[in-house]
Amino acid sequence: MNALLFELGHAALAGRIAARLGAERGALEHREFPDGEHYLRVGSECANRDALVVVDLAHPDRRLTATLLLAATLRDLGCRRITLIAPYLPYMRQDARFQPGEGVTSRYFAKLIDAHFDALLTVEPHLHRYATLAEVYAIPARALSAAPALAAWIATHVEDGFLIGPDAESAPAIAAVAKLTGLPYAVLEKVRRGDREVEVAVPELAALVGRTPVLIDDVISTGHTLAEATRKLRAQGARPPVVLATHGVFAPGAIELLLAEGIARLATCDTVPHPSNDCAVDGIIGEGFASL
Numbered sequence: 494m495n496a497l498l499f500e501l502g503h504a505a506l507a508g509r510i511a512a513r514l515g516a517e518r519g520a521l522e523h524r525e526f527p528d529g530e531h532y533l534r535v536g537s538e539c540a541n542r543d544a545l546v547v548v549d550l551a552h553p554d555r556r557l558t559a560t561l562l563l564a565a566t567l568r569d570l571g572c573r574r575i576t577l578i579a580p581y582l583p584y585m586r587q588d589a590r591f592q593p594g595e596g597v598t599s600r601y602f603a604k605l606i607d608a609h610f611d612a613l614l615t616v617e618p619h620l621h622r623y624a625t626l627a628e629v630y631a632i633p634a635r636a637l638s639a640a641p642a643l644a645a646w647i648a649t650h651v652e653d654g655f656l657i658g659p660d661a662e663s664a665p666a667i668a669a670v671a672k673l674t675g676l677p678y679a680v681l682e683k684v685r686r687g688d689r690e691v692e693v694a695v696p697e698l699a700a701l702v703g704r705t706p707v708l709i710d711d712v713i714s715t716g717h718t719l720a721e722a723t724r725k726l727r728a729q730g731a732r733p734p735v736v737l738a739t740h741g742v743f744a745p746g747a748i749e750l751l752l753a754e755g756i757a758r759l760a761t762c763d764t765v766p767h768p769s770n771d772c773a774v775d776g777i778i779g780e781g782f783a784s785l
């Protein structure tokens with residue numbers, strides 16, 4: 494492959510993706526001036542080469558400016574097709590105007606990406622009110638399922654699991670993991686009353702007896718969704734659950750909250766760099782890129 498691969502904040506995953514695709518690592522100097530503005534210098538010959546940019550956008554407002562400036566620089570230096578690989582795609586949860594006057598920020602964020610990149614590859618974006626990324630992004634955009642990585646982790650780490658999704662939004666992903674693992678599953682009902690106020694209703698789950706609950710969500714942010722589900726499950730006498738998420742975004746205090754409710758174990762995919770990363774997605778991304 495003749496493409497150059499650059500990264501911002503995702504060094505380990507980028508290295509593995511480059512190795513899988515046989516892409517050359519692009520030389521990039523990136524630092525901030527004392528006033529916080531970004532300095533970018535590309536040391537690789539770009540003319541007529543495709544570029545891949547792997548970025549951790551979990552805390553997007555810290556990294557978006559550098560991401561857009563890097564794409565603009567690569568274009569200016571002659572790169573042809575520039576693909577953004579954002580393993581975690583932010584802003585997808587504001588997918589409607591829930592209150593009068595709110596911004597539908599998923600759309601505005603997409604416009605910024607559309608303006609600078611030619612294609613987008615991501616893992617398990619929050620597609621709820623949007624059925625596909627094409628409803629939001631104008632560039633070719635591919636949403637990859639994390640189910641194979643999650644299923645492989647469960648197969649090697651959990652005995653007699655029972656998969657549980659905390660809300661209706663998690664149903665398709667849970668069903669996909671259940672299909673790959675052959676494990677039984679249930680989907681709970683959640684009502685969100687605020688950023689840190691969540692109610693989860695857990696029905697009597699007779700099928701849970703003698704099994705280990707495996708709570709799976711696409712994102713852990715404040716941790717309240719899965720902490721509340723854990724609390725309700727434990728109140729029913731369930732075993733301490735294993736908690737699995739594709740994207741561990743983790744607001745301050747999230748992990749402490751989950752531990753305080755008595756989870757048995759926590760693992761995340763490496764879509765967002767974090768010590769809990771234990772499910773590798775480079776294989777999924779490598780295959781996804783090949784079929785973009």
Ligand code: R5P
Binds near residue numbers: 660688691710717718
């Ligand atoms: C919500 O729609 C998502 O699927 C997650 O359930 C949610 O983002 C988790 O957020 P938190 O950890 O703050 O409860």
